Amino acid sequence: MTQYLLSVYQPDGPIPEPDALAAIEADVNAVDQDMRADGVWVFSNGLLPAASATVLRPSGQDVLVTDGPFAEGKEHLGGFTIVDVPDLDAALDWGKRLALATTLPIEVRPFAG
Template sequence: MTRYLLSIYQPDGPVPPAERLAEIGRDLETLNVELRAAGGWVFDGGLHPASTATVLRPGSGEVLMTDGPFVDSKEHLGGIKIIDAPDLDAALGWAAKLTRATGLPVEVRPFQG
């Protein structure tokens, strides 16, 4: 099995209505049950808004710390799911289910080693 990071990208802007969030929550729970039953679930979690981020960068001999996201963009990392899958096709299948559950883009990347 290979370990994959599924990165969920969330647009900036207002939080969806409570009814939509409840629907997403139900769909995610269904996906998580299926993923656990298949033995592929490792870890997952949602993140607070990008405005809560702190970025550390190397400077000339010191570390510079700034508030907010690393880049200015229209979407930011909103959550992650770490899974074990036999191959990239299987990981892409789980990512497609995650995209359908959340309505958000998902990036799939294998871990090294």
């Protein structure tokens, strides 16, 4: 089994209206429960808005501390799920289900080692 990170990328800007958000949350919870039932779920969580982030960037022997995500970004990491599955195809299947549930892009990436 290999662990994969399913990263949820969301656009900067306002969150969906409460009714739309409730439907998305229900769909995401259903996928999450299916992952648990299939024994592939390792961990998942959403993140606070990008404005709550702090970026640490090395600069010579110092580290520059800035608020928020990269300024040039139009989207940011909004949440993630870690799955433990037999192969990339299985990870992609879960990623597709998560993309449909969140209505957002999902990046699927294996962990090193």
